Amino acid sequence: MVPRICIVGSGPAGFYAAMHLSKHLTNINIDIFEKLPVPFGLVRFGVAPDHPEVKNVINQFTKVANKPNVNFYGNITLGKDISLLQLRQHYDAVLLTYGAEEDKTLGIVNEDAHNIVAARNFVGWYNGHPRDIDLKVDLSVTRAAILGQGNVALDVARILLTPVDILRKTDxxxxALSALAESKINELYLVGRRGPLQVAFTIKELREQLKLPNCKTVWREQDFVGVEEVVATLSRPRKRLTELMLKSYNESRNCMEKKDKYFKPIFFRSPNKFLTDSLNNVNAIELICNKLVGDNLENQKCVATDQKEFIDCDLVFRSIGYKSIKADKDIVFDSNGFVVNDKGRVIENVPKDLARLYVSGWLGTGPVGVILHTMSNAFLVAKSICEDFKDLNDPPKGGFEEVKNILSNHQIVDWKAWEKIDKYEIEQGKKLGKPREKRQYVPSFTGYFRDGTKRIDLVLVINDDGDGKVEMLRVNFLSNVVKTGLEIELEQGVRAKNKNLLFVKIHAPPHVIIQYGEFFNIRRFFKDNHADFINPSRWYFDMLPIGTSKRRERELVKFVRKQNQGPLNYSTLERSTIVYKILLMLPFGLYENYVGLNRLLNHRIILDVFPLHDGPYFFVPNQDPTRINGRQVFGHWFQTSGKRTLLDDIKYMNCGAYGCGDELTVMVVVIVFVKEILGKLPWQVIPIQTDYKVAKNGSRVPVWEREYELCKINETFLDKLYLNLSYLAHVNSTDSIAVCKQARPHFTLSLALRRPLAD
Incomplete structure (x- = not known):
């Protein structure tokens, strides 16, 4: 067997290590694991959009990934989906390169105030990182400040001050582009605790900042006292950088021209606390004045004084560095937050039968340096692995062939899937006149699984509480779900309050839908792209040449089939109903009464179940698959061919899934409401979709989580709705109201009234 190496992390460190290993060890197999479904780490999500030349390294990484002995497996999280111990049991060597994915904090008063944003999150926001899609950045303010003076801080400043027309040509x-186009920021501070001789940014980034059109850089005179006298003693890189700052400083003193935007670096200042208004919005920063001590001019230490200053600002970006996290309990950090290593070899005391452990990149060196430094370290560590493999006498292990059994219920994104994503992004970018338009792929933002082909028909909500007995029942139930032919995919909650929730997405393949659809006597009808031909407006049907006889429904089906040749299909509602009824029959234990989803819900073993009404479930031409088409929202999914009565819709929306026992639900109240209040008007109750822009002030969250969120945030409103409807409908039993309130309000939020398609 061929020795197998596992690399955890597909950023620069991981790919450079794979490049060196695949070149110098031909008889090995390399598997690269990545937390996200897409590769390249900080090259994709950290490099500024206006630095395409830096991103060209992706071409080298792609060549590495296309080698026959290199494999990419995305959407696998170390410590969650698979443990480090399991990897070391099935591989001959494990290399950790997952970097530093958390930002450092200041630890000062009011740091949790509104409008204080981590630069890491802001960079992820404009670069399309799925983690930061919901980031709220108030760009309507005029004054902002960046705390920190590294390259990331200058990236943030440049993006904020660069004209949108220039950014529009980038990726x-x-x-983010839409938000930046509305930005009102015209005064931006860059605050550093040391002086011009100790700044962390490089000359390239500063030169780009100084060349921004219609933006003036304003330096403070007191910050450059004595600097010119010592320039000659500096090292060459530091000397060139300092000379550029002095040149800009002298030019700004002599230039009285007014600009639209102002960039104001401030040195020798450290934030002491944030000042806020009554709504906890930051409106100023209290700064402590520092002085420098030490003989080494380029590495002097700062010491706080008793002097203080204040700057007014309504938006703050914190850019003081990154830190690594312990992705797995078996990873050991030193006091500095790095993995202890010697030329990449992790220093530890473990059994000899475990694979050797290595570390590279920021996880082993700390978050310092640019990609070139990462490359050098990755090559050094890869060289250590090559040396150790010369003495490898252990029998080779199974590698991914064994690991995939552990991940059997997990959706893995391989390199071919990434190539499809890459192709799609480039195509979308061409339409917009840019290199690519990134999509946030984790989690699924449409009604699909992550592979983009499997529709989500039902979602279960599980609380990951660590109860072993309860977990066993859930595992038994989900195992039986898979045995029926249904397919599942797991997603962790994205919102902070949902982090302990696990969403189980369920997809029914065509053969399952057909088999169980016939078993449950759920009819199917023609629906493929029918919104192009069936308009929800009633007048449209009056114009159709299909008569008014009792055969109207059959004639309508013929008419639609003639207009659009395609297969018969089930509606979204019918698909969800079929899956739900399958779950009602499945056992989850050895006892006779351990059967059915209802029992799991009643005992809170499974918290909730709901279908998605938030497509799109298939694409129409030239449609952005991450956005809802208005035609799909109101007319596409639940519109049937021909007449649908009120009871036709109600019978599918029973409340058994919520512990009510029968078909008594909120729908019962709505039915009575419709009959009593609207009288004989030809309205009917149907489920509709919720547009992305409806919830949470326009923020886009995964549809499977938003359905859950919408229900939660509307509970108070629905409680009032129950009482109002019960009064109007003359429901005189409080028990009836109680039964309705037992039902989770997912379906209620997807209800609307519209006229039927036919008389």
Missing amino acids: ITEH
């Missing part, structure tokens, strides 16, 4: 995300 910056469209949602």
Whole structure:
């Protein structure tokens, strides 16, 4: 067997290590695991959009990934989906390169105030990182400040001050571009605790900042006292950088021209606390004045004084560095937050039968340096692995062939899937006149699984509480779900309050839908792209040449089939109903009464179940698959061919899934409400979709989580709705109201009234 190496992390460190290993060890197999479904780490999500030349390294990484002995497996999280111990049991060597994915904090008063944003999150926001899609950045303010003076801080400053017409030609995300186009920021501070001789940014980034059109850089005179006298003693890189700052400083003193935007670096200042208004919005920063001590001019230490200053600002970006996290309990950090290593070899005391452990990149060196430094370290560590493999006498292990059994219920994104994503992004970018338009792929933002082909028909909500007995029942139930032919995919909650929730997405393949659809006597009808031909307006049907006889429904089906040749299909509602009824029959234990989803819900073993009404479930031409088409929202999914009565819709929306026992639900109240209040008007109750822009002030969250969120945030409103409807409908039993309130309000939020398609 061929020795197998596992690399955890597909950023620069991981790919450079794979490049060196695949070149110098031909008889090995390399598997690269990545937390996200897409590769390249900080090259994709950290490099500024206006630095395409830096991103060209992706071409080298792609060549590495296309080698026959290199494999990419995305959407696998170390410590969650698979443990480090399991990897070391099935591989001959494990290399950790997952970097530093958290930002450092200041630890000062009011740091949790509104409008204080981590630069890491802001960079992820405009670069399309799925983690930061919901980031709220108030760009309507005029004054902002960046705390920190590294390259990331200058990236943030440049993006904020660069004209949108320039950014439009880059791969910056469209949602960020739209927000930046409305930005009112015209005064931006760059605050550093040391002086001009100790700044962390490089000359390239500063030169780009100084060349921004219609933006003036304003330096403070007191910050450059004595600097010119010591320039000659500096090292060459530091000397060139300092000379550029002095040149800009002298030019700004002599230039009285007014500009639209102002960039104001401030040195020798450290934030002491944030000042806020009554709504906890930041409106100023209290700064402590520092002095420098030490003989080494380029590495002097700062010491706080008793002097203080204040700057007014309504938006703050914190850019003081990154830190690594312990992705797995078996990873050991030193006091500095790095993995202890010697030329990449992790220093530890473990059994000899475990694979050797290595570390590279920021996880082993700390978050310092640019990609070139990462490359050098990755090559050094890869060289250590090559040396150790010369003495490898252990029998080779199974590698991914064994690991995939552990991940059997997990959706893995391989390199072929990434190539499809890559192709799609480039195509979308061409339409917008840019290199690519990134999509946020984790989690699924449409009604699909992550592979983009499997529709989500039902979602279960599980609380990951660590109860072993309860977990066993859930595992038994989900195992039986898979045995029926249904397919599942797991997603962790994205919102902070949902982090302990696990969403189980369920997809029914065509053969399952057909088999169980016939078993449950759920009819199917023609629906493929029918919205092009069937308009929800009633007048449209009056114009159709299909008569008014009792055969109207059959004639309508013929008419639609003639207009659009395609297969018969089930509606979204019918698909969800079939899956739900399958779950009602499945056992989850050895006892006779351990059967059915209802029992799991009643005992809170499974918290909730709901279908998605938030497509799109298939694409129409030239449609952005991450956005809802208005035609789909109101007319596409639940519109049947021909007449649908009120009871036809109600019978599918029973409340058994919520512990009510029968078909008594909120729908019962709505039915009575419709009959009593609307009288004989030809309205009917149907489920509709919720547009992305409806919820949470326009923020886009995964549809499977938003359905759950919408229900939660509307509970108070629905409680009032129950009482109002019960009064109007003359429901005189409080028990009836109680039964309705037992039902989770997912379906209620997807209800609307519209006229039927036919008389």
